Amino acid sequence: xxxxxxxxxxxxxxxxxxxxxxxxGYQQLRKALAGEPGDVVAAVDSSGxxxxxxxxxxxxxxxxxxxxxxxxxxxxVNADESEPGTFKDRExxxxxxxxxxxxxxxxSYGIGATSAFIYxxxxxxxxxxxxxxxxxQAREQGYVGRNVLGSGYDATVVxxxxxxxxxxxxxxxxxxxxxxxxxxxxxKPPFPAVAGLYAAPTLVNNVETLASVPYILAMxxxxxxxxxxxxxxxxxxxxxxxxxxxxxxxxLPLTATLRDLIEGHGxxxxxxxxxxAIVPGGSSTPILTPDQIDTHLDYESIAEAxxxxxxxxxxxxxxxxxxxxxALRVAEFYRHESCGKCTPCREGxxxxxxxxxxxxxxxxxxxxxxxxxNVCDRILGKCLCxxxxxxxxxxxxxxxxxxxxxxxxxxxxxxxxxxxxxxxGLYHDLELVR
Amino acid sequence: MNGEYAEANAETLAGARETRPELPAPLPVDxxxxxxxxxxxxxxxxxxxxxxxxxxxxxxxxxxxxxLSEQAFxxxxxxxxxxxxxxxxxxSFYDMFRLHPVGRYEICVCTNISCALVGAADTVxxxxxxxxxxxxxxxxxxxxxxxxxxxxxxxxWGPVVSVNERYHEPFPAEQVPELVASLRADAxxxx
Numbered sequence: 001x002x003x004x005x006x007x008x009x010x011x012x013x014x015x016x017x018x019x020x021x022x023x024x025g026y027q028q029l030r031k032a033l034a035g036e037p038g039d040v041v042a043a044v045d046s047s048g049x050x051x052x053x054x055x056x057x058x059x060x061x062x063x064x065x066x067x068x069x070x071x072x073x074x075x076x077v078n079a080d081e082s083e084p085g086t087f088k089d090r091e092x093x094x095x096x097x098x099x100x101x102x103x104x105x106x107x108s109y110g111i112g113a114t115s116a117f118i119y120x121x122x123x124x125x126x127x128x129x130x131x132x133x134x135x136x137q138a139r140e141q142g143y144v145g146r147n148v149l150g151s152g153y154d155a156t157v158v159x160x161x162x163x164x165x166x167x168x169x170x171x172x173x174x175x176x177x178x179x180x181x182x183x184x185x186x187x188k189p190p191f192p193a194v195a196g197l198y199a200a201p202t203l204v205n206n207v208e209t210l211a212s213v214p215y216i217l218a219m220x221x222x223x224x225x226x227x228x229x230x231x232x233x234x235x236x237x238x239x240x241x242x243x244x245x246x247x248x249x250x251x252l253p254l255t256a257t258l259r260d261l262i263e264g265h266g267x268x269x270x271x272x273x274x275x276x277a278i279v280p281g282g283s284s285t286p287i288l289t290p291d292q293i294d295t296h297l298d299y300e301s302i303a304e305a306x307x308x309x310x311x312x313x314x315x316x317x318x319x320x321x322x323x324x325x326x327a328l329r330v331a332e333f334y335r336h337e338s339c340g341k342c343t344p345c346r347e348g349x350x351x352x353x354x355x356x357x358x359x360x361x362x363x364x365x366x367x368x369x370x371x372x373x374n375v376c377d378r379i380l381g382k383c384l385c386x387x388x389x390x391x392x393x394x395x396x397x398x399x400x401x402x403x404x405x406x407x408x409x410x411x412x413x414x415x416x417x418x419x420x421x422x423x424x425g426l427y428h429d430l431e432l433v434r
Numbered sequence: 435m436n437g438e439y440a441e442a443n444a445e446t447l448a449g450a451r452e453t454r455p456e457l458p459a460p461l462p463v464d465x466x467x468x469x470x471x472x473x474x475x476x477x478x479x480x481x482x483x484x485x486x487x488x489x490x491x492x493x494x495x496x497x498x499x500x501x502l503s504e505q506a507f508x509x510x511x512x513x514x515x516x517x518x519x520x521x522x523x524x525x526s527f528y529d530m531f532r533l534h535p536v537g538r539y540e541i542c543v544c545t546n547i548s549c550a551l552v553g554a555a556d557t558v559x560x561x562x563x564x565x566x567x568x569x570x571x572x573x574x575x576x577x578x579x580x581x582x583x584x585x586x587x588x589x590x591w592g593p594v595v596s597v598n599e600r601y602h603e604p605f606p607a608e609q610v611p612e613l614v615a616s617l618r619a620d621a622x623x624x625x
Contacts, residue, residue, distance in 0.1 A: 084546045084585040094455050122530045125599045129461045158480050164529030180485035182527035241548035247590035248453025270442040425555025
């Protein structure tokens with residue numbers, strides 16, 4: 001079972017529509033249009049597919065929350081992949097763009113959407129160009145546009161580029177941004193299914209989630225549900241990065257372990273190095289220690305290990321790295337991306353960065369580790385969206401699990417790892433270049 | 435730089451090259467000769483509500499002028515029907531909108547965790563040395579602006595560098611002099 005691949009089960013790419021069609025492409029759209037819209041959602045529901053963006057919510061159930069027959073209704077595709085460590089949606093768009101488009105069209109029909117919007121992060125310029133060409137091809141073949149394949153169904157797909165803001169990956173912030181505003185999250189309820197884009201019923205799905213739909217329709221929901229574990233079905237594309245010999249995206253069934261991924265596919269740490277820590281689901285997730293490498297990659301197992309499966313991004317950190325520097329880099333990122341709407345996140349991320357910076361520079365007093373944990377605690381669960389938590393959770397886990405290392409910075413009045421940590425150059429010894 | 439960690443990084447970078455998918459050739463920049471106002475009207479027509487066109491319109495203006503000047507905001511406001519202040523408030527939220535002019539080549543280095551773990555700091559410092567500026571600055575001749583940016587989504591193929599929004603990955607420090615020299619040559623040739 002360990003080599004089951006669905007989305008990326010081929011070499012090279014299928015950007016050319018004829019190539020995609022040769023492998024059965026757009027047949028599922030044809031079939032879906034010949035049947036009832038509810039059939040698509042029912043198949044996805046029976047597959048057990050869970051959202052591949054980060055939250056892991058069952059996709060079929062999410063789609064079923066949309067009120068029937070309220071028009072207009074929208075499908076929004078979340079292609080704003082920006083959780084640090086995550087680059088799998090990008091590879092799916094580059095190599096298998098038509099699977100995404102077919103999934104969008106089938107799901108749009110399934111929920112009775114009047115239009116679909118693909119919100120792609122602004123930095124993904126090549127990926128935007130690939131999708132634009134793929135959509136043009138799909139339009140020429142009659143899969144997109146008025147009266148698709150003579151079914152009477154009109155499919156409109158608009159490709160919308162973001163402009164650089166991590167928070168727009170959060171679904172309500174994405175909708176604000178798509179409406180032409182600053183990308184600030186909204187309070188839920190109302191959920192997007194009831195009042196989403198332009199206050200209409202809206203389904204927001206991640207790229208990998210929607211690209212899986214044609215394959216689920218082809219094999220049938222029940223067959224898809226045979227892959228994976230009891231509660232985590234199917235395959236998932238894991239993004240592996242950091243200090244490993246062969247970083248990259250690897251599609252694995254959800255029965256695989258971190259060891260299968262990191263050692264089996266990634267080749268383990270570079271020669272002469274050992275693994276010090278593992279980020280299991282993107283930079284916002286609590287860190288795991290090397291003794292947890294046999295943890296399974298399904299949502300439940302990672303939760304039991306004290307973290308989250310998140311966006312499927314595994315970052316391997318080897319023994320050279322200073323955990324304080326790593327915490328600083330993570331905290332700086334979330335401070336930069338905090339939209340400023342909720343006080344605990346806006347102020348807490350700033351305080352987090354300041355305290356960690358003092359620790360790294362050897363300026364922190366005894367007791368500041370507890371102050372840092374206290375700041376994290378005052379953010380957790382107190383904001384509209386998870387961005388504040390995305391700093392608080394990992395930072396608190398670094399301090400808790402590598403406390404001795406943090407303490408050494410305070411006791412020794414500076415960073416003991418300046419010489420060997422690869423992140424050092426961002427914070428120390430800046431040469432005056434003028 | 436410390437030879438020991440450059441060596442460990444080299445192994446990772448070689449693996450990254452193997453797993454990175456082949457990218458299509460870049461498409462030429464859209465050189466639609468029509469006035470900005472007209473092109474923005476086309477964008478507005480794509481959306482049920484015209485406010486959705488504000489961000490795409492700002493992008494069109496930035497592509498035309500290189501950055502968002504007062505005049506650019508006025509034109510976007512005029513074309514979309516929103517005030518210049520509204521357009522500015524939106525633009526200032528997003529990292530890719532430039533509220534100040536930049537050099538002819540905007541070089542961005544991702545320094546988020548995955549890139550930082552495999553040598554992004556070395557790449558940044560190599561650019562600083564080669565260009566004689568710090569991150570966040572523009573060379574006196576107006577050719578280069580150097581920035582550090584947050585996660586570019588090239589984590590497995592890092593360090594990621596972009597030049598005028600085109601990704602180069604992986605991009606270790608030793609490739610810096612050659613890139614800078616070729617961009618200088620392009621600029622002299624008027625390319």
